[in-house]
Amino acid sequence: MLNSIKTTTFFFLLLFSFAANAQTNGKDFTAIDAYVKSLGSLEGMSMGTINNVLINKYTDKMEKARAIYYWIANNITFDVKLAKNNNALKNTPAEVLKTRRATAPGFANLFQDLCSSGDIRCLTVDGFVKHNTGQIGEKDLEINHTWAVVQLGQSPEEWYYVDAAFGSGYLSADMKEYKKYYSDAYFFTEKASFNQQHYPDNKAWKLGSGPDKGDFFDMPVVKTAAMEMVITKCSPNDGKLKVKADKGVKFNFTVKNTENITKVELSVGDKKKYRLENIDYTNSATSLGFTYKFKDTDSGPVTVFVNGKEFVQYYVEVE
Numbered sequence: 001m002l003n004s005i006k007t008t009t010f011f012f013l014l015l016f017s018f019a020a021n022a023q024t025n026g027k028d029f030t031a032i033d034a035y036v037k038s039l040g041s042l043e044g045m046s047m048g049t050i051n052n053v054l055i056n057k058y059t060d061k062m063e064k065a066r067a068i069y070y071w072i073a074n075n076i077t078f079d080v081k082l083a084k085n086n087n088a089l090k091n092t093p094a095e096v097l098k099t100r101r102a103t104a105p106g107f108a109n110l111f112q113d114l115c116s117s118g119d120i121r122c123l124t125v126d127g128f129v130k131h132n133t134g135q136i137g138e139k140d141l142e143i144n145h146t147w148a149v150v151q152l153g154q155s156p157e158e159w160y161y162v163d164a165a166f167g168s169g170y171l172s173a174d175m176k177e178y179k180k181y182y183s184d185a186y187f188f189t190e191k192a193s194f195n196q197q198h199y200p201d202n203k204a205w206k207l208g209s210g211p212d213k214g215d216f217f218d219m220p221v222v223k224t225a226a227m228e229m230v231i232t233k234c235s236p237n238d239g240k241l242k243v244k245a246d247k248g249v250k251f252n253f254t255v256k257n258t259e260n261i262t263k264v265e266l267s268v269g270d271k272k273k274y275r276l277e278n279i280d281y282t283n284s285a286t287s288l289g290f291t292y293k294f295k296d297t298d299s300g301p302v303t304v305f306v307n308g309k310e311f312v313q314y315y316v317e318v319e
Contacts, residue, residue, distance in 0.1 A: 112148055244318075261288060
């Protein structure tokens with residue numbers, strides 16, 4: 001009986017989590033997501049036909065944008081080889097629909113075109129993200145990402161971030177491998193959270209509050225799991241740390257809520273060599289914190305894991 005209760009409780013929490021993840025700005029997108037999923041890949045259809053099938057039953061622009069985002073994120077795959085070649089012709093909406101593969105500009109271009117066809121004003125934005133600790137502090141980093149901004153009204157508060165490329169999955173730290181993983185976190189993302197992971201090449205497209213360009217490059221690497229928890233602040237805020245051996249370093253992260261956290265771990269070193277340690281942590285409604293003592297051999301990338309997922313990365317030098 002006890003095992004049955006535990007199983008029932010687990011599935012209830014799982015379903016509750018799915019429903020919560022499908023909500024943005026007070027809207028529940030569960031039904032839209034289910035409808036778009038039922039459509040499948042829509043292979044062989046033109047852009048106009050795909051757009052009609054996706055959004056013809058919706059009048060609300062946010063709902064239309066959600067249908068477009070969900071379909072792209074689930075049916076377009078990031079092309080690692082194309083990212084190396086940087087061939088813009090392969091990222092046109094027509095080519096992306098043909099191959100079902102793209103890099104970040106291709107995801108953003110397709111999202112923009114489908115939105116425009118649905119009478120939604122949408123623009124693409126070039127900018128910067130950090131994939132690994134080697135990019136922390138690299139202020140000469142070349143533009144390496146593209147996302148979209150959607151306008152639903154005249155006020156600045158009615159512009160919204162959308163990143164269908166990151167919503168579809170994520171790259172490994174060395175940017176050589178791609179893992180398909182759908183996430184709601186990049187649809188109409190809370191602006192202060194989005195700005196922890198993205199910075200536009202043109203500051204005019206920075207929505208809401210967040211770090212300036214110099215501070216952004218110095219910050220730790222923010223991962224998808226942190227975005228899913230709507231992270232808005234890291235402490236320490238410097239991504240490269242010099243610490244004393246066996247002296248406690250305090251870490252604290254501000255997120256939307258911490259009620260679903262069940263495990264925090266920390267790794268030191270590159271992925272193939274790191275050791276993973278369980279961490280005793282404390283949490284309040286919107287704060288996750290812990291203290292860690294590094295050993296004299298612990299210099300290198302340091303990754304915080306929450307519920308088994310990469311959350312935030314630092315580079316630590318132990319003196």
